[in-house]
Amino acid sequence: MVCHGLTLLRLRCAWQWVGASGGDIFWANNNDENGSRTRLFTRARWRYVWGMSSFSEDDAFEAAAVPLSQRAMARPSAAYLDGLNPAQREAVETLSGPVLMLAGAGTGKTKALTTRITHLLATGTARPHEILAVTFTNKAAREMKSRIGGLMGEAVEGMPWLGTFHSVCAKQLRRHAELVGLKSNFTILDTDDQIRLMKQLIEAAGIDHKRWPARMLSGIIDGWKNKALTPDKVPVADSGAFDHKGVELYAAYQRRLLDLNAVDFGDILLHMVTIFQKHEDVLDQYQRWFRYILVDEYQDTNVAQYMWLRLLAASHKNVCCVGDDDQSIYGWRGAEVGNILRFEKDFPGAHVVRLEENYRSTPHILAAASGVIAANKGRLGKTLFTSRTDGEKVRLIGHWDGEEEARWIGEEVEAMQRGTRGMAPLGLDHMAILVRASHQMRAFEDRFLTIGLPYRVIGGPRFYERMEIRDAMAYFRLAVSPEDDLAFERIVNTPKRGLGDKAIQTIQRTARSNGVSLVEGARLVCQGKLLGGKGLKELTFLVGSLDRWHAQVRAEADTHVELAEMILDESGYTGFWQNDKTPEAPGRLENLKELVKALENFENLQGFLEHVSLIMDNETEEQGEKVSIMTLHAAKGLEFPAVFLPGWEDGLFPSQRSMDESGVKGLEEERRLAYVGITRAEEICTVSFAANRRVYGQWQSAMPSRFIDELPEDHVEVLTPPGLYGGGYGAAGMAASASPAMAGMVGSDLHEKAHSADVYNSPGWRRLQSRSQQRGMAMPSEARNMTIDMTAVSAFTEGERVFHQKFGYGEVIGIEGDKLVIEFDKAGSKHVVAQYVVSADKADDVPF
């Protein structure tokens, strides 16, 4: 069956035509060298060919083989080109040959990228399936899809090859799995499975797993995979770890994965690179197929991704890479800035377009960011500019310690929320606190909880990485394929069935000696009564349940959603969490519901399992106005009117560890992180640092970050009162001698005092407090109290059992002002705002 000569423009016509007829027959007009032809498609066929439901690659291969004639294509009224600046327009319209789009922060990168795809489609230069467009995140892929749809005026469903590196590669790999010894229904392991597997291998190799933890091996192997190194290609110099058995373990791990018909994230790309290198015919097909390639966030590509791209682009070289070398912050994960720096060498004659007009931030913010990043060497170089002339300088403030920093930011957030210094009130959704490391978040969470400021933490464990989701998935995996040993290991004793290490060893031994899967091994154990009492009974029941579920999956007797619910129910897993009285239990049950809901979007369990590990998001769209707290890494790609950047202290940011491990390279990456942080801000950017901070329970003092010295003074307003720390600084002090002046704050005896327990009684501390208050840095507590709803407190009585979203269950032991004093079962005694507390008996109703 051949279907070709269609662009989305035509697709639109076809839809309209059908809409008018209301029939089930599609009409498609082909204009190509073969002349005009009219074909009839059924709706199902149409969807099939264009990948709207299940995409058939064979059809598309055929389609791609037919050259497309552009002359017959109607040129669209290119309304989508309006509103592009000259650079963007150049990036959009230079369709042939390699293009590097250097897009600074906030310069309309996504706009240019999506318009470029639209342009390819609308001019008939390429058909949807001839475009390969890769991103790093599902979010970015979704965004691109919807924006292209917006530009085209139609939902774009027919772009089968727009997705993340991993989803696109997984799709390819399912097609060619047998070339690397896999079956096309291979499972994709998550990190947890990976580590459990490696642990087994380490123990089997007789290596001390304490000295060489599985986590480390996992990191090392991931690193090799990121570099596209198969076990036979790992350089000798890299093989010192694990008693020189690292490479051996890697090879063993890869063999084990093949046995399990499984891959890890790294393999998805590595296998495809291997296939392309070894099977020219396959590569050739794809090369002809993907006539245009687009890559988002090119600076974040690792070696494997780079090789994959180069192989695919090698023949036609119509590759457009978009990125910003200044925002490369994933080097520690294998990303190679070198890829983007080398682009012009890799693709001679490459057209480089710089997007430098920023539409996000004020000039001061841009200047500050530029000032910092200028210290990096070996940049491709961009100068961001804006037509804006308004805006505040970047604000800089020092604090005595981390707690005060959190307190100050809390108050500042509340002030902005009310509207401050003539500025309009700002919603909490428009403010963000960006930290270097996630442990810094705690200070803010504690503080915000205390003052009753709603916040949301972005990041943290992904939805599908949560324990309960993995457990549930393991049950589903087993129901679909009983030979999934890893899944069996995971759930055999979850919920508790009295099947501990010994029972599991018996099962494994039996399975191994009979050459069968663990489920079959378990069956033999039951039959041979190789276990005693309770364990045997439970195991027999489990094996029986698994059989039943598997039969139901095959019979398709129930819908997969009902089946999933049944599995969770009958396994006792739902009940397990219902009986669990820890504060997390309600949330976990909620997550399980979410998981079942997510199933509805798939046709069956198999389909769900094949894709879910690549596409499940953590986007539980909580509604409500909340300040966001997240890491700088998580903030990439986002923007907020007001941004707080706390913890700018040497050692914390830039992180000591980065500098120790990667030297100048590490420092430069940290600096890019600073650049990313500053450029997230649209209107107000506040950088802060603390002289003292409790790290692992120890007080430590630190120098202000060297990045603070790099902020150009003309664009910075120092909020810290002059003379506060005994150094004559402020704007003038900074000008005189930036670094020593800022460092002066901790250079005195206060420094030493910080280490002692009576720090709060030190003269320096008292001086700081009184000055802070004089200058309005800390808002008097009376003022804050006025905004608190006192009735909330009165809703509780002493002795009442309550539930708190963070601290769990506890008992009210008193009421002090606007706070409840609660003795928590787990967390001890705390003062908390009533707003976050409910009666214990209502705890189940609250969707915390």
Place this chain on the structure above:
DNA sequence: GCTCGTCCCATTTTT
């Protein structure tokens, strides 16, 4: 096999 106490160690984490 489970629970509790002790000890150890601690970035960033798109898939």
Place this chain on the structure above:
DNA sequence: TGGGACGAGC
């Protein structure tokens, strides 16, 4: 300081 891993004891 606090969470996770592990080993001793029930």
